[in-house]
Amino acid sequence: MPGRATPAGVSDATVDALGALSEALETTERARGHLYTFHQLTGEADLALGDAVAKLRTAGHDDVADRIAEDLVGRNVVPGHWTFQLVEEYDDGYWSTFREHERRAREELAGGVRHLFEARMKQDRRTHGRPGHEATPVRTD
Numbered sequence: 001m002p003g004r005a006t007p008a009g010v011s012d013a014t015v016d017a018l019g020a021l022s023e024a025l026e027t028t029e030r031a032r033g034h035l036y037t038f039h040q041l042t043g044e045a046d047l048a049l050g051d052a053v054a055k056l057r058t059a060g061h062d063d064v065a066d067r068i069a070e071d072l073v074g075r076n077v078v079p080g081h082w083t084f085q086l087v088e089e090y091d092d093g094y095w096s097t098f099r100e101h102e103r104r105a106r107e108e109l110a111g112g113v114r115h116l117f118e119a120r121m122k123q124d125r126r127t128h129g130r131p132g133h134e135a136t137p138v139r140t141d
Contacts, residue, residue: 004115004116006116010110016117018109018117025098025102028095032090039086042077043083046073053065
């Protein structure tokens with residue numbers, strides 16, 4: 001197969017299994033991105049909340065501003081954690097462990113070659129010989 005050959009001795013079932021593992025990892029990568037989005041949006045909300053508290057004070061509503069500032073501004077999103085701590089724990093724990101298992105499985109079962117399932121799909125779906133359907137990047141140098 002041009003582009004990315006399946007290593008000798010790697011069965012179709014192994015390619016399918018590694019493809020499923022890779023897909024699961026990709027879903028985890030998407031989840032991680034959403035976690036970072038959650039982290040950033042929560043931080044933006046807390047800063048905006050601080051601005052709202054200042055405006056409440058300017059409008060003469062110190063009692064409301066005090067209540068919100070004391071109870072909500074800078075509050076943990078879960079006990080003991082700001083969002084950066086959730087991100088760090090996810091990255092250092094689940095995400096890193098998941099990536100390591102996927103890498104190790106590829107190393108043991110396919111010589112470390114990535115995306116074998118997708119490479120096969122590309123070969124099946126592309127129109128051989130047609131511009132824009134090349135097996136590998138076209139060099140222009």
